[in-house]
Amino acid sequence: MLNTEFIAKLQQVVGAENVSTNQADLICYSYDATQKQFLPDVVVHPSSVEEISAIMKLANETGIPVFPRGAGSGFTGGSLPVGGGIVLVTTRLDKILEIDEENLVATVEPGLVTEDFQKAVEKVGLFYPPDPASLKFSTLGGNVAECAGGPRCVKYGVTKDYILGLEIVTPTGDIIKTGGPTMKGVVGYDLTKLICGSEGTLAIITKIIVKLLPKPEAKKTMLVMFDSIDGAAQAVSDIIRNKIIPTTLEFMDGRTVDCVRQATDLEVPDTANAVLIIEVDGDKEFLDKQASRIAEITKPLGVVETRIAETPEESEALWQIRRSVSASLRKVNPDKFNEDICVPRSKVPEMIRKIDKIADKYQIPIVNFGHAGDGNIHVNVMIDSKVEGEQEKADQAIEEVFKGALELGGTMSGEHGVGIMKAPYIPLELKDVAVDYMKTIKKALDPKNILNPGKIFPSDV
Amino acid sequence: MLNTEFIAKLQQVVGAENVSTNQADLICYSYDATQKQFLPDVVVHPSSVEEISAIMKLANETGIPVFPRGAGSGFTGGSLPVGGGIVLVTTRLDKILEIDEENLVATVEPGLVTEDFQKAVEKVGLFYPPDPASLKFSTLGGNVAECAGGPRCVKYGVTKDYILGLEIVTPTGDIIKTGGPTMKGVVGYDLTKLICGSEGTLAIITKIIVKLLPKPEAKKTMLVMFDSIDGAAQAVSDIIRNKIIPTTLEFMDGRTVDCVRQATDLEVPDTANAVLIIEVDGDKEFLDKQASRIAEITKPLGVVETRIAETPEESEALWQIRRSVSASLRKVNPDKFNEDICVPRSKVPEMIRKIDKIADKYQIPIVNFGHAGDGNIHVNVMIDSKVEGEQEKADQAIEEVFKGALELGGTMSGEHGVGIMKAPYIPLELKDVAVDYMKTIKKALDPKNILNPGKIFPSDV
Incomplete structure (x- = not known):
């Protein structure tokens, strides 16, 4: 009080x-x-x-x-x-202060909703790529604090890659400008990138200078169903090795496909055990060539069916399968724990197999989908927490999932951050000496530990 | 002793x-x-x-x-x-430890020469874009410490954008791993990006995890001569607004063109007052389309002549004009001070005019070329330091150039860093409170101030 x-x-x-x-x-x-x-x-x-x-x-x-x-x-x-x-x-700090159309740079306030910003820049032919699933309500300040990702990151990178500068308030109340509106700048430490992803523990973001791109002329969506997750993963590697970097390379594993099959009347062949939704963007003419090339590359990899959208409506229909996942999962169990491990791209099938084993061991459904292009898997542990013992099983399963990702050279979080939920697991991923180095920075900049205390670092929680 | x-x-x-x-x-x-x-x-x-x-x-x-x-x-x-x-x-730490061709990730030691690394990855069809002018002898450790740039940054970004993780030794001798081989990762503070560009003051880099790209299929070079720097600058903006991001957008101002004209027998029309060397890369067929589109876009902007290379030899011939600059400058005066200010792209002509005025005021030749695509201008102040008073004039001119860049929303350095040369000018660009924030980090991590002391921060020098 x-x-x-x-x-x-x-x-x-x-x-x-x-x-x-x-x-x-x-x-x-x-x-x-x-x-x-x-x-x-x-x-x-x-x-x-x-x-x-x-x-x-x-x-x-x-x-x-x-x-x-x-x-x-x-x-x-x-x-x-x-x-x-x-x-x-x-x-209340939700204004777009400037869209500099000549230099492809915008300055915004942190409370601005991500989608509102995207729409505003698209109106003038520009493009802000990061697209976290929460973009309809999440704010840019939050996106920067967490370094939000999204499906388009495989081609365009994460939030951090678009932040040129910040205005911040330090834990002690000082106002600092970091970076600036130029495309390059190496004067002093890169405070911009330090603050981005620091989860609100080092500073409060009060202004954001954002790099924009020209809006791609067109996009083309295709959906490829595979008889195994291995085929889908191989497809991801092969597409990229063939010098095509799609805008999105979203995957759904066999258990996710099952959920959709059971919960909806969308047409999904029985033999489909993995789905890739692939979108390419850029020059209109060139996209057709890329889409046929992708169809050709994926063909020998156990493809059950390939659908290529020719109109925006058909594209929307293809995305419908992916969009139906959340609702489908709710029919499995009421409570969802959504983790977001990230592993080297080629390790996705091995990771999925590890997760399947964990699901079998604890007898709880775990369904996986996410951003195959950058190995970022959304692991959804579905339980009914009212059932005694389910929560404990989920906690144990999640810890095993984290350990599995780390064994494969991965990380516990590709885009959600640590906060309080993953803080207890930090020692699994970071050595004490690395945590101490980070804590030293936190302590030096926030001597009274008053800015968002108890986050990230396990012993503070 | x-x-x-x-x-x-x-x-x-x-x-x-x-x-x-x-x-x-x-x-x-x-x-x-x-x-x-x-x-x-x-x-x-x-x-x-x-x-x-x-x-x-x-x-x-x-x-x-x-x-x-x-x-x-x-x-x-x-x-x-x-x-x-x-x-x-x-x-002595100069090994390539791994090139992971499946995941497009390499792990290298810091003493590896940049070009050696580029050649090694290109051999297996991969691509490491950052290309500082020093790449034939500079090391990747140095590139990371300074966050090196280069001509290709306009499309591909700077060194920092390719560094996924590091192994570092802290000022106190601890060994820490930062980041990792995954494309995304948000667990803890982004120490990787903090170290990158910290100029060897926060840690010694001992291992570098690098993100690679597929090697572009082909490239196409064109050289466009303009009757004014305004035309060239407008061309840069218009090309990008037309959704073409060239690999390089190198410019030479009128004084640079003069030097080349006087020192070489390369064909440069008398009416050419600015030159752009534009390179596009990617799908072979598509490049021809892009080149003609660029020719079309630039045409109304005072173009004196456009040359498009059809073969690698012709491309090399076009680059010859740019490569002759250094030797040409030496004929102007023996001593060169090479600064690398960066301004918002659209401000390049205004900046060049400011520099021309400064050159006139101090009666010393200042020639400008560089990376127009990201507003990064290499300002070459040419003097004979044996002539009394010339060094002082150069110092004053450089300070005015920095002030001019800052007035236009720019920075003193796009890719060279601060070190000891720009440390005295830091208060022009950074407010005391920002310097204090950075110093707080340095002091916390290096309490005895023994790692590369006297760099970046003015009062330490």
Whole structure:
């Protein structure tokens, strides 16, 4: 419980109408996509970098933790106010400050919703590629903090690759500009990339300078069904080795295909045990050539059926199979734990086999789909947590999945981050000396440990 | 002067034959491409990460500074042993440890020469795009430490964009792995990107995990001469807006063209006041289409002449004009100060005009060429330093050039770094609070300030 004097100071900074301590509001800002809940003491809605700086200075004086938050759509609890404190919501800073059409650079505020930004730049013929599944509601500030990914990353890279500079408020309340609107820049340490993916533990992002691309002229979608995951994985390698980098190379494993087959009336042949949805983009004429080349490359790899969309409607129909997955899974079991391991591309089939074995061992359904082009597998552990013992089985299965990914030279997370959900597993992936090096940075920049404490580092949780 | 006991300890670590204190050796490792000279006390040539770790631990015990060095080809003094100490040369760690052809990932040691690596991966149909001008002798460790660029960056990005992970030795001698061989990874802070471009002040790089691409099928070179720099700059914007991202978009300004005209017998029409060398790469058939489209786009922009290479020999002939620049400049004046400012692409003409004014003001030749595609201008201030007052004029001119770039939203350095040469100018570009934030990181990770001290931060020099 914060004292009224402190609340009054917050009100002076952002205005009384932007400070809330009533229970309904606190509950609204107590959870994210993990469904974990931690009640904050107060929620503030600042509207400027100066206000955020002032809040951080107040927090430093009193040692009260601050938890920055965008849309709260994270999968790892990065914005949850563990232990209570101030939830600082950035959604009032939601403006596009500039789209520089000549230099293909935009400057935006962190509370801007990703899709709104994408639509705005597409209107002027430009393109912001990162496309996390949450793009309809997630904010760019959150995307930067977590270094969000998405299907298009195989060709275009992740959020970090598009961030040229930032304005940030440090844990002690200083306002700093990092990077700038130029395509290159090597003056001083790359604070931009350090902050990107630091999950709100090193700074609050208040402005983002984004690199854009020209919008590709056209795209072409195809769906290829294989009789095995090995064929699908080989196809991914072979396509890339043939100098074609598709925009997306999405895969669904056999168990996912089964779910879709059972839950929908979409046409999926019985012999299909893996599906790739492949999209290429660029020059219109050239796409037809690429699509036939892909069909040719994949043909000897156990293809059951190939569908190539000729119209946007047909493309939409192909994506329907992928889009039906989430709803199909809910019919398997009500509770989903969605992990996002990443392994070297060629190790995807071996990883899927490991996961199948883990699923058999614990007798819980685990279905896998995701971004085959960069080896980023979404592992969905489906349980009914009301059934006694299921949660424990899920926890054990997830730990084994992480260990399996690490054995193959992979990582626990390709795009979701660590937050509080994966913090306990950090010692599996990072040696103590690496964690200490990171903690040294955190401690130096946030001596009172008030900015989003308890995240990433296991012993702080 | 280091005592013999310390030298003996170094000898125990790396073998007596890999420790040198004789004057000839010390002189060899006292300079880099800046021509500044600082004599080290000792030069060591370790051959493993364990040896490097042991050296750092010894250095920490005694507080003796360590200066990591690759080929010493840097333009800003980043490897110079200012104040004396240990020069630690990484050139014995020069192996390619693995080229994973399936996953398009290589693991290499830091002392490997950039071009040797490029040739090795091209042999198996792969491609490492970053191409600093020094690639025939610079090392990959140095490229990573400085975040090297090059002409191909406009399409492919800089060194940082290809570094997936590192093995590093910290200032205190710990060995840490950062990142890994996966295309995505968000577990913990992005130490890989923090180290990349930190100019050897935060860690010694001992292993590098590199992302590769499939080698483009073909390339096509064209040279377009314009009657003004404005036409050339407009061409750059228009080409990109027309959804063509060339591999290179190199430009030469009027003064550079003059130098080439006077010093060589290459055919350059009198009315040509700016030159663009444009290269596109990718699918063979598609390149012809792109080249004609570029010719069409540039046509209304004051084009004096367009040459399109049809064979590799013709391509080489077109590049000849660009390659003749260095030798041509030497005829203007013996001493060259090569700066590498970067401005938003559209500001290149305004920047060139600013530089022309500065050249007129100080009555010294300044010629400009570089990477127009990303606004990275190589500003060559040509003087005869034996003439009294010329050096001072050059210093003042360079400071004005930096200020001019910053006024246009640019940076002092696109790819060369800060080192000792630009450290005095840091306060022009970075606010104190940003420098303090960076220094806080440096101090926390290198409490005794022994790893490459005196670099980047102005007050340390």
